[in-house]
Amino acid sequence: MSGLEFSQWLADTPWSIAIHEGPYPLIESVHVLTLCIFVGLAVMLDLRLLGVMMRRVPVSEVARRLLPWTVAGFVVMVISGALLFYAIPVRSYQSIWFRFKVLMLILAGLNVWVFHSGIYRRVSDWDLDPVAPRPARVAATLSLVLWAAIVLSGRMIAYNWFDCYKPQSAVVNLLAGCVAEASIP
Amino acid sequence: MSLLPFFEWCENVGVGQAIRISDWLFPVIEGFHLLGLCIIGGAILIVDMRLLGLGLRRQPIAELARDTRPFLIGSLAVMLVTGVLLFSSEAVKCYYSFAFWFKMTCLALAIIFTFTVRQRVTLMDDARMSPIKAKIVALVSLALWSGVGWGGRWIGFS
Numbered sequence: 382m383s384g385l386e387f388s389q390w391l392a393d394t395p396w397s398i399a400i401h402e403g404p405y406p407l408i409e410s411v412h413v414l415t416l417c418i419f420v421g422l423a424v425m426l427d428l429r430l431l432g433v434m435m436r437r438v439p440v441s442e443v444a445r446r447l448l449p450w451t452v453a454g455f456v457v458m459v460i461s462g463a464l465l466f467y468a469i470p471v472r473s474y475q476s477i478w479f480r481f482k483v484l485m486l487i488l489a490g491l492n493v494w495v496f497h498s499g500i501y502r503r504v505s506d507w508d509l510d511p512v513a514p515r516p517a518r519v520a521a522t523l524s525l526v527l528w529a530a531i532v533l534s535g536r537m538i539a540y541n542w543f544d545c546y547k548p549q550s551a552v553v554n555l556l557a558g559c560v561a562e563a564s565i566p
Numbered sequence: 567m568s569l570l571p572f573f574e575w576c577e578n579v580g581v582g583q584a585i586r587i588s589d590w591l592f593p594v595i596e597g598f599h600l601l602g603l604c605i606i607g608g609a610i611l612i613v614d615m616r617l618l619g620l621g622l623r624r625q626p627i628a629e630l631a632r633d634t635r636p637f638l639i640g641s642l643a644v645m646l647v648t649g650v651l652l653f654s655s656e657a658v659k660c661y662y663s664f665a666f667w668f669k670m671t672c673l674a675l676a677i678i679f680t681f682t683v684r685q686r687v688t689l690m691d692d693a694r695m696s697p698i699k700a701k702i703v704a705l706v707s708l709a710l711w712s713g714v715g716w717g718g719r720w721i722g723f724s
Contacts, residue, residue, distance in 0.1 A: 406720075410716060413719055414719065416600065417603060417604065417606075421604045421605065421606075421608025421609075423608075425608045425612055425634075435633045438622065438625055442622065446621050532600050536596060536600055542589065
């Protein structure tokens with residue numbers, strides 16, 4: 382089963398239609414407003430690493446005390462995001478914005494993994510430095526750029542400039558995986 | 567006196583027209599409005615959570631409030647500028663939107679509260695602050711700013 386066939390199968394399930402016609406705006410609002418908790422608090426740690434905020438607070442203190450909230454926010458983001466995809470699967474699957482967002486999410490995940498398995502293991506050596514060492518600052522900068530890209534591309538999914546039901550350039554058709562018979566809105 | 571003529575005027579100013587005519591200006595400005603939301607959300611939460619005894623609870627409140635203040639003010643400025651631009655492109659729709667008036671009411675109260683009561687309390691010496699008062703301030707702040715957020719998102723659905 383291809384990704385598109387799977388999306389079409391999802392679209393025909395009763396719950397997909399029910400969410401689409403029912404609580405979609407509510408779920409989307411939760412998804413957007415949880416940005417404050419998830420991205421907002423992740424950004425606070427990035428800014429601490431870069432030395433532009435909370436320079437006198439130990440890095441491990443910021444990371445450890447905020448992490449449970451960031452994780453909780455992330456869980457809400459993933460669940461509400463999955464429900465939003467489930468409600469509009471075929472169009473989302475064929476959206477270049479959605480595809481770009483997923484790619485950026487994977488990169489953001491890798492960045493977290495590299496940070497935690499690398500420089501952060503030795504945090505006790507630089508915990509009190511007002512500005513974190515270079516590898517940590519690189520991770521913080523990448524995190525800020527990637528999450529900004531994720532927020533912006535996520536917002537753009539709602540707009541139909543590059544939707545498959547419109548005539549698109551060959552590049553867009555390729556990147557969005559447009560299939561003519563599956564693209565009726 | 568009705569405010570409607572003023573809203574109609576806003577919509578007909580060059581900026582509002584340009585944003586309305588363009589296919590991509592509104593989404594891009596809206597995108598930056600959302601990036602501002604992330605920062606303002608983080609800056610407010612760090613301090614309000616601390617007032618509630620959560621998150622960075624070993625740090626002095628006044629220090630956290632001072633550290634986050636430039637980001638609170640900076641992101642609020644971004645929100646206000648992008649917000650006014652978004653408003654100017656659809657002012658008449660906003661005039662008839664309950665969500666818009668709800669958001670503006672919460673916003674006015676949130677700004678006043680943040681820069682008077684909350685500011686005075688958070689910059690106070692920790693030892694002099696009563697924990698109950700701190701918690702009430704945090705809950706009022708969170709309630710008002712949540713109202714701004716929900717109201718804002720709901721303008722788009724109305």
